[in-house]
Amino acid sequence: MKIGQTLCLTGLLIGMACLMAPAQTLTAAQARTDFTYLKRKLDMLHPGMGYYTPRPRMEQLYDSLYNRLTAPMDYLAFYHNVSPLVTALKDGHTNLNHRKNYIGKQTRFLPFYIRPVDNKYFISHNVSADTSLRRGTELLTINNRTVGDLHRELMDSDHSGSDGDNLTGRRQWSLVQFADYYAAWYGSADSISITYRLAGDTLVRQTRLRCPTLAGFRSTIRRRYGAELSQAPNLSVRIVDTLTHTAVLRVASFMGLKKKDPFQWAFNRRLKQAFKQLKRDNVQNLVVDVQGNGGGVVLNSARLLRYWMPKPFRIMEQEEMTRAARAELITRWNPLSALNFSLQYKSDKEGGFSSRMSHRRYRPRHKDAFTGNLYFMMNGASFSATTSVLAKTLDAGLGTFVGEASGSAYWGDFAGHFKTVTLPYSRLQVRIPLKKLTHAVVPDRANGFTVEPDFTVTRSYEDLMTNRDYVLDYTLRLIRQGVVARKPIPLRPLQASLSLPTVQE
Template identity: 75%
Template structure:
């Protein structure tokens, strides 16, 4: 048999396998087994059950979902059925995900990036074959449904990146990754029908467009918009205004630079180089850009804070987890895991465990420490360890915050360690955080449930058309006008000296 025939047969077999897999139907018994399995795991492991949504309401919701599983249900419908229970936890670190390989090379995606300007949705990047749909085209409907309705459904179905009732994280992620959210919720589609209005045109039009595989999507984005790609490396510094001595420090993630680096030396070295450059260039106004930074390793957020915190500090007040989490961290195949667990955790006298290391203190750095004015660029996708930095800085009475509210809560979050459970029949996967992390901050110093901006900045149509970093532009205007909400360490000390001298 020729190679070409073999490849065609393999391709046909893979295609049929995918279709059969996606068309899976669960019996009522299988569906109920999966839902009850998920609830048991959440009750056993999740430290936030009942925190944002009362236990009674969670039990009520579970009973309602369980009792409605009375007839066979296909895979995607069951995914939709489970979603409200996971979303009701209101924890941005708890994620409901499809089974392995459900989203793959053959999945076809919505062919645009879209952005919100006030209450209107516009195409910002078009990867479809219709090149007349240029930036600024208003998108009105998808398959006959108003875009706002579709967006609301996606936002309410997935609580990833937003804690509590905060909306900014869900809004940001569901727009930034609209194509991914759409495919995950509605399934892969060969084509979509859109209703739209071209820029500077009042005529409402309709067209049908093919959806793209991920490889084709990425290829066209690079070919059409490669010049707009943000290629700034993490922890990079650039001077943006020599007159006001202003620089931007871009922090896109707190994840480690190397896979095997438990003490995060590589991240720390790059951070040292950044602040050495900041000192050498006599930066007086430092813009810390953490827009879209979804977090990472708490130790790295502490390393960053050391460069401007005025005195020794703790990131966390305490860290705790349920009794059942121990079995996820202590394994038979690792004989040292039990010892390691005992060294790191102790009984909390409430049936769970508390971290022995939560009270670790970090000393400020004196060499290359920054004492000028700090401005933070933030949005709903500034989450987890990023909010830890924002909360600690706000608690210290420092910084000017610009953009929109962060995704995580000021008090802390549920994160640290994670367990991904796979439901036995559907194979849906749910990521469960194992630890409750409480920031070492004073509650009365909060400016909202999350860390809220001092200046709320939203995108204008002109910002969209010029692909402008409008939050940075607004911040640079504040700096040129000398507007500082909370001055840096040096100015605080000078102000305190002046007050003492006048008494």
């Protein structure tokens, strides 16, 4: 057979496999094997089993879900059966993901972004062929189910980005990525039926919309909304008010700026440039925008903190892992990995391991340090290493926090290193964190389970229609009135906040 024909046949077979994959059926024995395998891995590796949900409750839930596996079931039904066990951990770093290529080029997504105002849901960006669905269209139902009901189900199906019983992270991600969550939970659909009300109209209308592929979605949204969707680069500075000497530092991620940069030098250089600019421009009020920052490298969060922390500090009080996690950090192909592990970790009283490096101290930067008023714009997607920055700043008695509660806990989280477990038959993937990271903070200085806002700000309908940055708008009003939550300015007392209008969702 010629090479061209072979490649063509191979491509056809792969394409058929991708089309057939969603229809996979698991026998009861296969489903039980996968489920037992996952439970064993969680018990062995996860450092937070029993932390948020007591172990007896986890065991009861496991037994209940296992006992349902008595007959063959399709792949998506099994995915739904596994989800409650993973979400019961209430750990935002533990993620249940579909098997490889389940979500792919042929997957079709809902053709719009939605945003909430009060208890209603509105289309903010439309990529469907029906251009009458402009911003401000109230979305009532999708395939005969209310949007509110769908949103609650999607929130409950995935605990990613939200620790404990905190709802802000789950609410934020399930709305920002509503189309992704919908496809993951309900599967790909060629089209959907919706009911809606146009802006300024009371008539309930109904239509059917074709769902685009990811490529089609991206192409249309760039063409229709490209200018307003462009975001400021990570670690960029912009002056937003010359009268009050106010600037915004956008910190979109604590991940490295370059793929091959193990020491994170590029991030450190860009950070230095940002604070040199702040000093050069005589910025007195700094707004640190960490909305949507899902975290990254703890070293980079420490580097940011160095620019305003008043004295030497530690990020972590303790880093712990289970006994079995050691095997995940030692690789056969690297003979030095065992030695490296021994240098970094030691046995602890619980039978696991703790880090020898968690007590590392960081010195504040004196050159280019920021000594003015700090404001943080945050939301539920401010997670992991981002919450570390917020918690350490709060612990130091600094900052004014604006927006909504962060996604991670004030005390710390489960993260550090990860193991992705692939279930034998379904090929579902579960990412398991291997470390319990405890922040070096004083518990009594917490303002809630997470880092809570001093000023809660939510979207209004006018904010939606004008695409206004309503959190920044509110923060600038605080600055202009001299309101500082933890470093009151004598000339403008904190009571000035009482004159601020309440921003309603």
